[in-house]
Amino acid sequence: MPTQSLERSEYIEQAYFFRVYRERLDAKMPSQEILQTIHEEILATTRLPMAIDFLRGEILLRGRISDGMKRLEHYFTAFQTFVVERAEDDRSRFDKRVALQILEREAEYRSGTPTMPGLFIYQFESLARNRLGYKAGMAAMAADPFYDEHWRTWITRLERQLGTRDLAGFIYGASEQYRADEKITDREDPPLFGAQEGRIAKANIGRELLYMFAALQRQLDYPKVPEPERNLAEEVFHPLLEQRLHEIEKRMQLIEADQKGGVDLSEFLTKPPDFMNRDGSQN
Numbered sequence: 001m002p003t004q005s006l007e008r009s010e011y012i013e014q015a016y017f018f019r020v021y022r023e024r025l026d027a028k029m030p031s032q033e034i035l036q037t038i039h040e041e042i043l044a045t046t047r048l049p050m051a052i053d054f055l056r057g058e059i060l061l062r063g064r065i066s067d068g069m070k071r072l073e074h075y076f077t078a079f080q081t082f083v084v085e086r087a088e089d090d091r092s093r094f095d096k097r098v099a100l101q102i103l104e105r106e107a108e109y110r111s112g113t114p115t116m117p118g119l120f121i122y123q124f125e126s127l128a129r130n131r132l133g134y135k136a137g138m139a140a141m142a143a144d145p146f147y148d149e150h151w152r153t154w155i156t157r158l159e160r161q162l163g164t165r166d167l168a169g170f171i172y173g174a175s176e177q178y179r180a181d182e183k184i185t186d187r188e189d190p191p192l193f194g195a196q197e198g199r200i201a202k203a204n205i206g207r208e209l210l211y212m213f214a215a216l217q218r219q220l221d222y223p224k225v226p227e228p229e230r231n232l233a234e235e236v237f238h239p240l241l242e243q244r245l246h247e248i249e250k251r252m253q254l255i256e257a258d259q260k261g262g263v264d265l266s267e268f269l270t271k272p273p274d275f276m277n278r279d280g281s282q283n
Contacts (some may be wrong), residue, residue: 003142005077005145005146006075006110007046008111009043009045009046010046010047010048010211011107011108011110011111012046012107012111013042013043013046014103014104015036015104015105015107015108015111016041016042016106017038017042017052018100018101018104018260019100019104020038020041020101021034021100022032022037022097022100022101022104022247024038025096025097025100026080026097030067030085031059032056032059032060034053035055035056035065036056038052039052039053039056047075048122051075051076054068054071054072055068055069055072058071059061064088064089065084065088066083066088069081069083069084070083077140077143077144077145077146078139078140078141078143078144079106079123079137079140079141079143079144080103080106081101081140082132082136082137082140083102083103083126083132084096084100084103086099086100086132086133087099087100087131092251094130094131094132095228097146098130098226098228101226102126102226104128105122105224105225105226106119106122106123106126106223108223109122110146110232113140114146116146116147116148116151116190116192117197117218118127118222118223119146119147119193119195120147120151120155121143121213121216121222122136122222122223123137123139123141123144123226124141124167125210125213125225126225128209128210129180129210129225129227130228134159135159136160136161137164138155138158138159139156139159142155142156142159142253143274148190150192151188151192153184154174154192166205166206166214167209168201168205168206168207168209168212169201169205170196170204171193171198171201171212172198172201172202173196173203174191174192175191175192175193175195175197175198175201176191176193176194176195176198177193177194177195177196177197177198177199177202178191178202179191179196180195196219196220197216197220199214200212200215200220202221203215213225230283
């Protein structure tokens, strides 16, 4: 079993921190106030209270907690920093609340009995589902101290090869099941995924990527990536969509009127300005 980069108590407190931070953002509390008040709630025997103090200073100075997380690379992983950094990017539509929920569930997973395959799938799905960018995202994944050297090398190589075939094919090729199917016995490097992951990946080659993630969650109890809440009101009554529907409705009315032989074009005609005579000459 690989050793964790932090003690279990740290991840338990991290999960609590990310959850409460998100809930208080929903309550419209400013980040500075959240970091100031939550400091007293965190278990003092962990290093998280000191990290929160530092983050509060950074957000007062620079306006972003990702800048502080980047400077605390011995405590926060590169992937945690990357997720928050993408949420704080002014050009990004990635919601900070979703980012905090992603980190909360990852911390909960790490506080239990995490595996390198399980963590990889969770992190990769977080990138894919939220369109966070594979190049920088997978570089942050490879820098995670939880992975051993074989995994870091594979993740780095995968980022360069991604797109030549789907992820399921890469996972199957790095699994025990592939070696059993191909009767490969002379490889010195260990397989990265077990037989179960390999079978699930093999069954999902060429299919929608999210189907494989869902199967791994059902069959192997892999952590589920949170999905952003869909605002149905915004989807139905988006101004551009409403305008487009209005145009379609007008066209349908014209078609129906034309079929009846009575197209009324009066609403499309404009009166000439007051300074124009009927013959088009100016007053």
